[in-house]
Amino acid sequence: xxxxxxxxxxxxxxxxxxxxxxxxxxxxxxxxxxxxxxxxxxxxxxxxxxxxxxxxxxxxxxxxxxxxxxxxxxxxxxxxxxxxxxxxxxxxxxxxxxxxxxxxxxxxxxxxxxxxxxxxxxxxxxxxxxxxxxxxxxxxxxxxxxxxxxxxxxxxxxxxxxxxxxxxxxxxxxxxxxxxxxxxxxxxxxxxxxxxxxxxxxxxxxxxxxxxxxxxxxxxxxxxxxxxxxxxxxxxxxxxxxxxxxxxxxxxxxxxxxxxxxxxxxxxxxxxxxxxxxxxxxxxxxxxxxxxxxxxxxxxxxxxxxxxxxxxxxxxxxxxxxxxxxxxxxxxxxxxxxxxxxxxxxxxxxxxxxxxxxxxxxxxxxxxxxxxxxxxxxxxxxxxxxxxxxxxxxxxxxxxxxxxxxxxxxxxxxxxxxxxxxxxxxxxxxxxxxxxxxxxxxxxxxxxxxxxxxxxxxxxxxxxxxxxxxxxxxxxxxxxxxxxxxxxxxxxx
Amino acid sequence: xxxxxxxxxxxxxxxxxxxxxxxxxxxxxxxxxxxxxxxxxxxxxxxxxxxxxxxxxxxxxxxxxxxxxxxxxxxxxxxxxxxxxxxxxxxxxxxxxxxxxxxxxxxxxxxxxxxxxxxxxxxxxxxxxxxxxxxxxxxxxxxxxxxxxxxxxxxxxxxxxxxxxxxxxxxxxxxxxxxxxxxxxxxxxxxxxxxxxxxxxxxxxxxxxxxxxxx
Numbered sequence: 001x002x003x004x005x006x007x008x009x010x011x012x013x014x015x016x017x018x019x020x021x022x023x024x025x026x027x028x029x030x031x032x033x034x035x036x037x038x039x040x041x042x043x044x045x046x047x048x049x050x051x052x053x054x055x056x057x058x059x060x061x062x063x064x065x066x067x068x069x070x071x072x073x074x075x076x077x078x079x080x081x082x083x084x085x086x087x088x089x090x091x092x093x094x095x096x097x098x099x100x101x102x103x104x105x106x107x108x109x110x111x112x113x114x115x116x117x118x119x120x121x122x123x124x125x126x127x128x129x130x131x132x133x134x135x136x137x138x139x140x141x142x143x144x145x146x147x148x149x150x151x152x153x154x155x156x157x158x159x160x161x162x163x164x165x166x167x168x169x170x171x172x173x174x175x176x177x178x179x180x181x182x183x184x185x186x187x188x189x190x191x192x193x194x195x196x197x198x199x200x201x202x203x204x205x206x207x208x209x210x211x212x213x214x215x216x217x218x219x220x221x222x223x224x225x226x227x228x229x230x231x232x233x234x235x236x237x238x239x240x241x242x243x244x245x246x247x248x249x250x251x252x253x254x255x256x257x258x259x260x261x262x263x264x265x266x267x268x269x270x271x272x273x274x275x276x277x278x279x280x281x282x283x284x285x286x287x288x289x290x291x292x293x294x295x296x297x298x299x300x301x302x303x304x305x306x307x308x309x310x311x312x313x314x315x316x317x318x319x320x321x322x323x324x325x326x327x328x329x330x331x332x333x334x335x336x337x338x339x340x341x342x343x344x345x346x347x348x349x350x351x352x353x354x355x356x357x358x359x360x361x362x363x364x365x366x367x368x369x370x371x372x373x374x375x376x377x378x379x380x381x382x383x384x385x386x387x388x389x390x391x392x393x394x395x396x397x398x399x400x401x402x403x404x405x406x407x408x409x410x411x412x413x414x415x416x417x418x419x420x421x422x423x424x425x426x427x428x429x430x431x432x433x434x435x436x437x438x439x440x441x442x443x444x445x446x447x448x449x450x451x452x453x454x455x456x457x458x459x460x461x462x463x464x465x466x467x468x469x470x471x472x473x474x475x476x477x478x479x480x481x482x483x484x485x486x487x488x489x490x491x492x493x
Numbered sequence: 494x495x496x497x498x499x500x501x502x503x504x505x506x507x508x509x510x511x512x513x514x515x516x517x518x519x520x521x522x523x524x525x526x527x528x529x530x531x532x533x534x535x536x537x538x539x540x541x542x543x544x545x546x547x548x549x550x551x552x553x554x555x556x557x558x559x560x561x562x563x564x565x566x567x568x569x570x571x572x573x574x575x576x577x578x579x580x581x582x583x584x585x586x587x588x589x590x591x592x593x594x595x596x597x598x599x600x601x602x603x604x605x606x607x608x609x610x611x612x613x614x615x616x617x618x619x620x621x622x623x624x625x626x627x628x629x630x631x632x633x634x635x636x637x638x639x640x641x642x643x644x645x646x647x648x649x650x651x652x653x654x655x656x657x658x659x660x661x662x663x664x665x666x667x668x669x670x671x672x673x674x675x676x677x678x679x680x681x682x683x684x685x686x687x688x689x690x691x692x693x694x695x696x697x698x699x700x701x702x703x704x705x706x707x708x
C-alpha cells in the first residue's frame with residue numbers, strides 16, 4: 001500500500017470515530033450522523049462532543065475535544081459550524097486524529113470569503129497531518145467496517161463497488177440502487193467541495209483497496225484537467241471505473257457552474273479522454289450503477305458475440321434488436337454444432353436460431369442444460385437470459401388466490417419456485433465455470449423482487465437486470481473494457 | 494494572442510509528420526503560375542498565399558478547376574491584384590484539383606481544461622450540422638488514432654461510397670498521430686486545421702492547412 005493509501009485507512013477503517021457537534025435534536029446533522037454510525041453497527045470506538053455535555057442517544061458526550069482520550073480515535077466527523085473548526089482540528093490532531101470529514105458549509109461554495117477560509121483550512125490540515133475530506137460533504141460509508149458516518153440514509157449492503165462523488169446526493173442515489181438490487185458497496189464518500197481530497201484521489205485509494213473491485217464516480221467540474229485525465233488513466237488500468245459527468249450539455253453546464261463553481265469542458269473532448277483512459281462513461285445514474293454492478297459481479301467477455309436465450313419469442317426479438325443496434329456488440333450466428341446439440345434437448349419448434357427461443361418446449365432440466373451448451377461453445381462470448389420467474393409469478397398468483405393450497409396448487413407452486421431458483425443459480429454457476437458473462441433480465445426484478453427467480457439472482461450476488469435493453473447496455477460496457485485491455489496487451493481476468 | 498501562419502508555412506510545419514498534403518507550388522507571377530500548373534497537370538486550383546489572409550473563400554481568393562495556362566495566369570493576376578497590404582501576401586499557390594465525394598476534417602485544438610487535443614471528424618458543408626467528431630488528448634498512439642476513427646458515428650461514410658473505395662484508415666490514423674507528433678515537437682502550436690481532407694480514391698489528402706502558434 002502506498003503512503004497515500006495508508007492515509008485513507010483512517011477514513012475508511014478507523015479504530016475510533018468522534019462525532020464533533022453531536023446534537024440532542026433529532027433533526028440536526030449532529031444527531032443523525034451519530035445515530036447512523038451507531039445503528040449501522042460500527043465496532044470501533046465511538047465518541048461525541050456536545051457543548052453542554054448532554055448525553056445523545058444514550059451515550060455520554062465530551063464537552064470539549066480536549067477531553068478525548070489520546071489515540072482512541074483517528075477519524076473526526078465534523079458537524080460544528082465553520083468558525084469552530086480551526087481550534088477543533090488543532091486539538092483533535094493532538095489527540096491522534098489523522099482524518100477529518102467536514103460537513104460544515106460556508107466554505108468555497110459560499111463566495112470569496114468562504115474560499116479564503118477553505119484555503120486556510122487546507123493549510124491547517126496540511127500542517128496538522130490530517131487528511132481533509134469535504135467540507136460541505138454528506139459523509140462516508142465503509143461496509144467492511146460497518147461504518148455509516150453520514151448525515152443522510154441509506155446504509156447499503158456490503159459489496160465491492162467503491163463510490164466517490166462530487167455531489168453528496170448521488171452517493172445516496174448509488175447506495176439506494178445498491179439497496180434495491182442487492183449488489184453492494186464497499187466504500188462511499190462524498191467529496192463535498194473537494195478542498196484537499198478529490199474524487200480521483202478516492203478512486204486511487206479504491207484501486208489499491210482489496211475490498212473494492214470497481215470504482216463508481218460522479219463528477220461535475222474539473223479543476224486540473226491534465227492531472228484528472230492522468231489520474232483516471234492510472235486508476236482505470238487497475239480496476240474498472242464508471243463515471244457519470246454532470247454538465248454535459250450547455251444547460252447542464254450552466255447548472256454545474258452554479259452548483260460546484262466549476263468550469264465546463266467540451267463534452268466531446270471529455271468523452272474522448274474517457275475512451276483514451278479506458279474509463280467507462282455512463283449517460284445516466286442507473287446506467288452507471290448497473291455498469292458498475294456488472295463489473296463487480298460478472299467476468300469480462302473475451303469477445304463480443306452474444307447469444308440470447310429466452311423462453312418466449314417477443315423478448316428475444318427485441319433483445320436481438322438491441323444487440324444488433326449496439327455499436328460494439330454482435331448478435332452471434334448460432335454455430336451448426338451448437339444448433340445440433342440443442343436439437344437433442346428440445347422438440348423441433350424451438351427457434352433453431354439466435355435468439356435461442358425454447359418456445360415452451362423445455363422440461364425439467366432443459367434450461368440449465370441448454371444454457372451450459374451455449375456457454376461452453378467457443379464461438380459464444382456472452383449470454384443474455386430472458387424469461388426467468390414467469391412460472392413463479394404464476395405461483396405467486398396461485399398462492400395468493402382463494403384456491404390455495406387445494407387442487408394440487410401447493411405442489412405446483414413449490415415446483416415452479418424451485419425451478420426458477422435452480423435456473424437463476426445455474427446462470428451464476430455456469431458463468432463462473434465458463435468465465436463468460438451471463439446476464440439475466442426480467443422486469444420481475446422490480447415488479448416482484450421476492451419472486452424466486454430474481455430473488456435467487458440476488459442471492460448469488462448478481463444483478464437481475466430490469467430489462468434486456470439495460471442488460472445489453474451493461475454488457476456493452478464490459479466488452480469495451482475487455483477490448484480496450486486486449487488491444488493494449490493488458491490482462492482481462 | 495496566437496498568430497496564424499500562412500497556408501504555405503502551415504503545411505511546411507506539418508509536412509514532416511506524415512500528414513498527407515496535396516502537391517502545390519508557391520509562385521510570385523502569373524507566368525510562373527501557368528508554368529507550375531502545366532507541370533502539375535490540369536485542372537488546378539490557385540489561391541492567394543499570405544501570413545494574414547482572413548476569409549480567403551469569401552473574398553474570392555481561391556479559384557478552382559482551372560484547366561489551361563491562360564486561365565491560370567489570368568486568375569493568378571487577379572488574385573495578386575486583389576491582395577491588400579494587411580494580407581502580407583507572399584504569392585500564389587498552385588495545386589492540382591483533388592477530387593472526391595467525401596470530406597473529412599482533422600486538427601489540433603487547445604481545450605481550456607485538458608490542454609491540447611487531436612480531432613478527426615466528418616467534414617464538408619454539413620460539418621456543423623452533423624457534428625460527428627472524435628477527440629483525444631495529445632499525445633496519442635496509433636491505436637488511439639484507430640479507435641478515434643472507429644468512434645465516428647457516420648461509419649457508412651468511411652466505407653465504399655458512390656463508386657469510391659473505402660477510406661484508407663491507416664493513412665488517416667497516421668495523419669492523426671502526425672498531428673499529435675507535430676504538437677509535441679512544437680509546443681508553440683495552439684491549433685491546426687486540416688480542412689478539408691478530401692478523400693480521393695479512398696485516400697484522405699489535406700488541400701488546406703492552417704496553423705496557429707503562440708506569438
